[in-house]
Amino acid sequence: QRRALPIFQARGRLLSQLRSLDCAVLIGETGSGKTTQVPQYLYEAGVGRQGIIAVTQPRRVAAIALATRVSSETTTELGRLVGYSVRFDDLTSDETRIKFLTDGMLLREAVGDPVLRRYSVVILDEAHERTLHTDVLFGVVKAAQKKRKELGKLPLKVIVMSATMDVDQFSQYFNGAPVLYLEGRQHPIQIFNTKQPQSDYLQAALVSVFQIHQEAPSSQDILVFLTGQEEIEAMTKTCRDIAKHLPDGCPRMMVMPLYASLPHSQQLRVFQAAPKGCRKVILSTNIAETSITIPGIKYVVDTGMVKAKKYSPETGLEVLAVQRVSKAQAWQRTGRAGREDSGICYRLYTEEEFEKFDKMTIPEIQRCNLASVMLHLLALRIPNVLTFDFMSKPSPDAIQAAIEQLELLGAVERKEDQLVLTPLGRKMAAFPLEPKFSKTILLSPKFHCTEEILTIVSLLSVDSVLYNPPARREEVQSVRKKFISSEGDHLTLLSIYRAFKNVSGNKVGCSE
Structure with a gap:
């Protein structure tokens, strides 16, 4: 499998370039294999053997899934040669040489050790996502690299990896670092836009899924981009209900949610193939945009929406608001359909609407x-x-x-x-x-x-623990009455937690 990845053809060329460079920017589209293979190539070739090779990820899910994957490719036990470190969970040992971690964790390590002396290589992956921590990490790593040079210590190699082409900014920032391109494996994708603007993108997504389901062969899976957990859970339930009552001769449908706070075991289910004669429909947040590559996807349904942070300095409040994606994000989503064969993307917005999208996603640091x-x-x-x-x-x-x-x-x-x-x-x-x-x-x-x-x-500090199924609004409000405190939301949350403790975490009691 490792040899089948597009990056394998470039292994020799990449290694000879990376060996001699202090800084490099590597572009390879999602699915090219860059995240799992580059650290292994460096390790196998003895580059950066004097320390640890760190690979940073914006998301916990990705850090854990990638470490799991790479440890199985190296046939070692997770936590020995290959480990991961995310908030509240560290699976590394003294033997660890390839370490996947969230950008936030590396930042915390830098507080105690500003020159990052344990590391010989830092790979900043998913740099195009421009999350808050990644942006701060750019500055910290650049400073550490300079400081180590001045002190005559072991040099720090920095590799920035991105799935999008607009990398001039990365290159300039790291003093004109060379940009290396990886050939991708993008198959042709047909794009269909809606003729009219859609007032309800969830309804439109639902209709699209069942239209595809009734026409396409059952081995072809569908990936739908939605905005958040609550939406995904509600739509998962609706899809499962409708799928029970489809006409005879229609293939079965396995509906799978995917979002960051989903338990790890359920996240891994998305990677398993569906049984014969059954179609996988994955309802995901933008986590499947670039972080994770799911095999078997032939159809992408893009609602064109994303939940993102917005901050207004006037009120001092940060809100998560559902808003339009940027063109760059829309293209990333479309690309998910062409990983293994030609694919089809249904965009639930008109071409005119697409033209009005921002070209690039605004870096989080400028909106929080x-x-x-x-x-x-x-x-x-x-x-x-x-x-x-x-x-x-x-x-x-x-x-x-x-x-x-x-x-x-x-x-x-x-x-x-x-x-x-x-x-x-x-x-x-x-x-x-x-x-x-x-x-x-x-x-x-x-x-x-x-x-x-x-x-x-x-x-x-977490997504809301309150579940609000739209169809049962009255019922929810009457159940919630007994927890509501006149002294405000904080004490309401406290009384809900106490009720949860009283049923001692019993699943049935909690969901009621």
């Missing part, structure tokens, strides 16, 4: 609250955070708002024109949480409510 980033940079002892070398600079207003918020929280102070962390700020930076949450936790012992605060902060 920067308080935790600023706190982190100060913890990394960056001399002047205001002039930190960001690849895409956030607006001065956003930086100012973040610093004011940290001053209000008592996390930073000004000393001789320099911003420095207070002792409280240094403690706050140790938590992988928003600054306001970490301060709340640190203050809670004083008010003897640590257990309650930990519960509330935990519930605020």
Whole structure:
């Protein structure tokens, strides 16, 4: 299987180039094999043997799935030669030489070790996603590389990997690093747009899925892009209900959800082939856009929507809003249909609508609250955070708002024109949480409510635990009445958690 990947043809050429370069930008479309193979090629060729080869991922799901895959390719036990490290879960040992980790975890390691001395190679994967942590990591890794050169230490090799073509920015940022192209294996894809704008993209997606299901051979799977867990769960149920009552002669349908907070065992099911005479329909968030390649996909149904963070410095609030994808994202989604053979993509929007999409996704750092980033940079002892070398600079207003918020929280102070962390700020930076949450936790012992605060902060740090099936709105509201506290949402969450503890995590009780 490893030899069948498009990247295998380029192994020799790639290695000879990467051996001599300090920095390189590697472009290979999703499914070319770059993420699983490049670290193995480097290890097999003895490049970076003096330390660990780190491969960063924006998503936990991807870090775990990739480490699992690479350890099985190297026929070693997961956690020995190949391991992973994500928040709350570290499976590595002293023997680990290839380590998959989330960009957030490498950032936390940099706080204790700014020159990343344990690593000989850092591969920044999925760089095109431009998540908050990846963008900060660019700056941290660039600084570590420079610092190691100055100290005459072992050089740090940096490889930036992207699935999209617009990489001039990466190359310029890393002092004109050479760009290496990998031949992909893109088969022709037919694209169909809707004739009229769709007012209800979920309804349109449902209709498309069953239209394909009734016409196409059952061995061809369908991938549908939706925006989030609640939508996916609701649509999974609807699809399963309809599939029970299809006319005779229609193939069976296996509907599978895919989103980041889905339990790991259920995520792995997406990679298994469906039984004969049965079609796989995968309902996914943008996690299947580039992070994960699923075999057998012939049809893609793209709603053209994504859930993304938006921040307004005026209100100081960050919201997750459903919005239009960028053209770059739309092309990535379309490409999922042409991995193994020619494919078809149904775009549930008109060509005119597509023309109005943004060309590129706006980097997260330019549309979110920067308080935790600023706190982190100060913890990394960056001399002047205001002039930190960001690849895409956030607006001065956003930086100012973040610093004011940290001053209000008592996390930073000004000393001789320099911003420095207070002792409280240094403690706050140790938590992988928003600054306001970490301060709340640190203050809670004083008010003897640590257990309650930990519960509330935990519930605020994950996707909503409240399930709102649209068809059962009245029922939901009447059940929820007994938990609602007049003192606000935080205490309502606390009473819901206590009810969960009382049924001691019993599944049936909780879902009721």
